[in-house]
Amino acid sequence: MEQTTSEKILDVAQSLVVAGGYNGFSYADISDAVGIRKASIHHHFPTKAELVQVLVDRYTQRAESGLKSLREHVPGPVEQLQAYLDYWQKCILDASEPFCVCAMLAAEIQMLPEPVAAHVRRHFENLAAWLTSVLKAGVEKKLFRLARSPEEEAQILMASVHGAMLSARALGDPSLFAAIVGPQVARLKA
Amino acid sequence: MEQTTSEKILDVAQSLVVAGGYNGFSYADISDAVGIRKASIHHHFPTKAELVQVLVDRYTQRAESGLKSLREHVPGPVEQLQAYLDYWQKCILDASEPFCVCAMLAAEIQMLPEPVAAHVRRHFENLAAWLTSVLKAGVEKKLFRLARSPEEEAQILMASVHGAMLSARALGDPSLFAAIVGPQVARLKA
């Protein structure tokens, strides 16, 4: 158990956000799950807004470095894209992280504290940029043949991923994610 | 002023749900917007769960009859599909209803009262069924050429629509909806 209390709080808070969004959890919920008092959570994260901000920041940083390492360590663009989708497929199937934190928060973005909203927005921009660069690389190597610009196709792909998460959740069918996202990748291949 | 108080309450509640989800509004918010006391809202809708259940029921019924009348009054399947998407494009552009109530609630479905969750699920099923039937009709008339089964393509389309709403909201760019959804329809056309 090498995990600090702060990290435990963030982990619990993240899974609570994934389950019910910003207004779907309270310090009391975290308190119960972590096993410390509410006031102790305030010691680590003075306000809820700060807590979620740190949480989102950690999430986007992890995502960014994860995506970066995919680009570095996975052989080709097709495989890189597939690895990204496989990651989510696994998370959804084993219910370990059945929804993207930022997708969840994006739905409520209108009533999020501005700093949090800004971080959520940035995650969408980063993800779109990553997908764009993967698609571009694939086009250059004649592995992808796109009907639209890489930027547009990246937006389409990102929307499909988030929409697929939502459908899988709404209909209670985790396999729906792959059923939706799979064909979208297939049609890009040259 | 032909609108009943119940309808005013439902309208306000619906726009609040669209903005912030189930946990993103309170009876006090409705009270302020409608101009009656909290207790009076409880007269019309004893509990919050009932209020949202009625709200979702009204929404799904309206959607169902709206989609049905599209099928009856719009000439061809291609135009029917486009009319559905144009409806949302307009709602998002003029911010009158910038998100689907059921898509919003689907994100929080895990912590929704079960009756509400069931209604949300049913809306997803209905919408998928409608899209499937439109695609099937289009295939028969050789207006659509699908890479997958109509059922699968309908799921893909539905996910794209919801994902496009989310991206448009997250990135604060209403035009993104059409940019994502447009190409998805284009590729279905024969």
Place this chain on the structure above:
DNA sequence: GTTCAGCTACCTACTAGTAGGAAGACAAAA
């Protein structure tokens, strides 16, 4: 004369957040 729709006034439970103290860890000073 009952039903409807609103009201005032209230309740309990919970919200985020604060004040201030106890216990331990650690390092510098005696």
Place this chain on the structure above:
DNA sequence: TTTTGTCTTCCTACTAGTAGGTAGCTGAAC
């Protein structure tokens, strides 16, 4: 070596405000 001070972490106890919900009353309408 002991003492002192500081820092960290967590605690109890509390606050003001808000959540959903209730009791019971008015006045108008059918």
